[in-house]
Amino acid sequence: MKIWGLVLCVWSATSFAAGAVETIDAHKHLGVATCSNSVCHGSTQPFRDSNVAQNEFAIWQEFDPHAKTYATLTKPAAKSIAAKLGLGDPTQAKVCLDCHTDNAPQRGERFQISDGVGCESCHGGAENWLNAHADKSVKHADNIAKGMYPTDNPVKRAEACLSCHMGTKDRMITHRIMGAGHPRMSFELDTFTWLHPHYKIGEKWIARKGDWNGVRDWAVGQGISAENLLDQLVDPKTGWNGIFPELVLFDCHACHKVYKGNKWGPRQGTGLGPGVVRLNDANLVMFRHVLAPVDKGAAKRVFDETRALHRATTQSREATFAAARRLRATLDELVPKVAAYNYDSASLDAILASIDADAGRGEFRDYAAAEHRQGQSGDAQVQARHLERHAQGRE
Ligand code: HEC
Ligand code: HEC
Ligand code: HEC
Ligand code: HEC
Structure with a gap:
């Protein structure tokens, strides 16, 4: 626990140098299709002898509201907000796309904006870690060094989630957007982490990634x-x-x-x-x-x-x-x-x-x-x- 605390200190001390969005966007985003193969994260059943269940894509697609965030922008409610702000089609407006999709500046061939808030919106651009990360012998820290985002670290996770759930100075729900009818934002890290999870935190996770504490x-x-x-x-x-x-x-x-x-x-x-x-x-x-x-x-x-x-x-x-x-x-x-x-x-x-x-x-x-x-x-x-x-x- 002590060591984990130290690791957190180092992480959070460096975290203010580059914001979550900069880190997540630092490398090319390859697209959800790159993750969703049935032998990768697109299995319908959990794998038994793998570190992770490998059915994450199926869970995300069916249950996670992040898979539907682009679709939200095509609905009447979104069109009405955009019209009142003079923005035209919300699926073309940067201010809406920044939070409702993975609006990454560098994109691979299989990347599709219509995938909504896809895997790399949180896990970071996979350009440099995609090939290596499936190998069990590769340590989590090695993936992080190659640009995977540390969603397991509560400080870094909070920064990533809040970049959309509260906004940052670069992407923000202003009072004008609220006035046009955008719903009010409310976010609480622990509750929101557990609303639609495609992951399980158990002994195996703790052995690989460290401690987990909901109150913290x-x-x-x-x-x-x-x-x-x-x-x-x-x-x-x-x-x-x-x-x-x-x-x-x-x-x-x-x-x-x-x-x-x-x-x-x-x-x-x-x-x-x-x-x-x-x-x-x-x-x-x-x-x-x-x-x-x-x-x-x-x-x-x-x-x-x-x-x-x-x-x-x-x-x-x-x-x-x-x-x-x-x-x-x-x-x-x-x-x-x-x-x-x-x-x-x-x-x-x-x-x-x-x-x-x-x-x-x-x-x-x-x-x-x-x-x-x-x-x-x-x-x-x-x-x-x-x-x-x-x-x-x-x-
Ligand atoms: C700072 C990030 C951010 C920006 C910018 C943003 N949104 Fe949102 N939007 C969200 C989040 C987060 C939610 C979900 C709020 C919740 O339920 O807690 C949301 C919810 C919505 C909803 C309601 C969805 C539902 O199912 O109830 C609509 C409609 C919407 N946004 C449209 C827009 C439009 C149109 C724009 C551009 C003018 C826009 N948003 C800009 C983050 C953002
Ligand atoms: C809204 C943010 C978000 C999105 C989108 C997202 N994830 Fe995750 N993912 C997380 C968080 C948070 C965790 C739990 C903490 C951790 O293990 O890093 C996690 C955990 C995982 C794990 C388990 C890691 C482990 O070590 O046990 C896998 C695998 C995974 N995600 C794959 C995916 C895939 C594939 C997609 C796209 C289909 C995806 N994620 C989309 C946030 C996200
Ligand atoms: C790229 C922007 C983005 C990031 C990063 C992001 N979210 Fe979201 N999230 C959204 C949007 C937009 C919605 C609204 C979905 C809709 O209804 O269209 C949403 C919806 C949700 C909801 C459903 C809220 C409800 O009222 O049911 C949960 C839970 C959630 N997000 C948790 C998280 C967590 C936890 C993280 C960080 C690990 C995270 N999100 C990161 C954009 C984001
Ligand atoms: C300093 C006072 C003030 C604060 C603080 C404030 N508002 Fe407003 N709000 C206003 C005024 C003034 C209007 C414009 C009324 C008009 O257009 O006639 C308005 C309009 C709105 C509208 C549009 C109402 C309508 O009739 O369509 C919404 C929604 C809204 N505010 C939400 C919020 C939310 C959510 C917050 C807090 C995050 C907030 N406001 C904070 C003063 C405030």
Whole structure:
């Protein structure tokens, strides 16, 4: 476990040099047809004496929504969104293709954009590892060195998933795209990893690839989501829109609520007064809680720096950028600690106690209450469901 922690530290320390998308797109994408042969990953039955089941393509094609993401762009809902944005055919619009397909810059002969979010969207361009990776004697690390993406590493996995499920500064669901009718994004790493899996994590997987811990995945997902938010906020291209900041980074319910008046109450975590548009700090709040068992002092630091960021948004753009950069540096330092921490049931109790204390102070009056009232499946609900699942299963 200790060694695994170290490996994670090294990985995540290097991860900020090249983003997930750059790594995934660094080599030619050969296309799903290259993976789906019946003796490769296209078997209908699981193979017995292979490291992997080899029926991954069949599972992906039948059950995984990623196989249908291109088809989504041909439907009336997508056409209506694109028309409102003046984009024309959504299957030709880069902004839509970037997240709904494997919009790789370098493509092999068998590559088809209509395959949607195919194998190499997550596993990386196979140009240099395709031939070697089927050989049992080849180590996972050798494949990674040749451009396979480390989806087993929670930090790297979170970065890859969130590049589409939250967006990055280069591909983003803006408030304008939302306004045109795009569904709201909500993502939680552990839950989403297990919604439509074409893989099994058992003893054999652990022997080949290392430890697996669902609570840690959840915790890492919070940290990377929070980093993502801050990166989008400080990017001059995406963070601002005319005289307004990019509204999608703010708490939707600060603006979208039924006007009744007299509902406002203070939140220590923001320190803001009434009538102020708040940044959406849901992941920052959760990251502070997942730090509770790891390092209480660090959790307090995230609390203070998040509050300072909220205050800065009422001062100026420069103050906001400075506060966001300070917090981003803190997260850079703390995410590897969370990724290396061995969460157990005692840590889960510490997290729940930390959340309870916040709830007692009225910290969740903003988004959680609003989400429930509107019956949407937003972050807070996904997270509450997730915690319940872990508390019952004691994973
Ligand atoms: C940053 C990545 C990203 C971009 C950019 C993006 N989408 Fe999406 N889109 C998603 C994700 C992720 C979902 C699934 C959301 C969920 O269910 O959590 C989705 C869902 C949808 C859905 C609903 C699908 C369903 O089955 O309910 C439609 C329609 C859609 N997108 C159309 C578009 C169009 C049209 C564009 C271009 C204007 C676009 N999207 C741009 C990531 C993106
Ligand atoms: C949305 C992202 C995503 C897509 C698309 C995807 N995978 Fe995966 N795949 C993962 C994740 C996450 C894992 C589990 C972690 C790991 O083992 O790296 C995984 C695991 C696997 C494994 C098991 C690896 C092992 O060591 O046990 C195989 C084999 C695999 N995928 C093949 C495929 C094939 C073939 C396709 C296309 C038909 C595909 N994947 C599409 C994310 C993806
Ligand atoms: C290249 C972009 C892209 C990447 C990378 C990606 N996804 Fe997705 N994902 C999508 C889109 C787009 C949809 C919406 C599918 C639709 O309805 O058309 C989606 C849908 C999903 C859904 C179904 C959501 C629901 O509401 O049922 C799950 C679960 C999911 N993704 C998990 C993951 C995980 C886990 C990863 C990382 C290992 C990942 N995705 C990586 C683009 C991506
Ligand atoms: C600063 C206030 C503010 C914030 C924060 C904000 N919005 Fe909006 N939203 C608006 C305004 C203003 C409009 C435009 C209304 C109009 O066109 O008349 C709008 C329009 C929309 C629409 C189109 C509504 C319609 O009638 O078709 C959607 C959907 C939407 N917002 C979703 C969101 C989501 C999701 C979030 C959070 C991620 C969010 N908004 C955050 C102010 C806000």
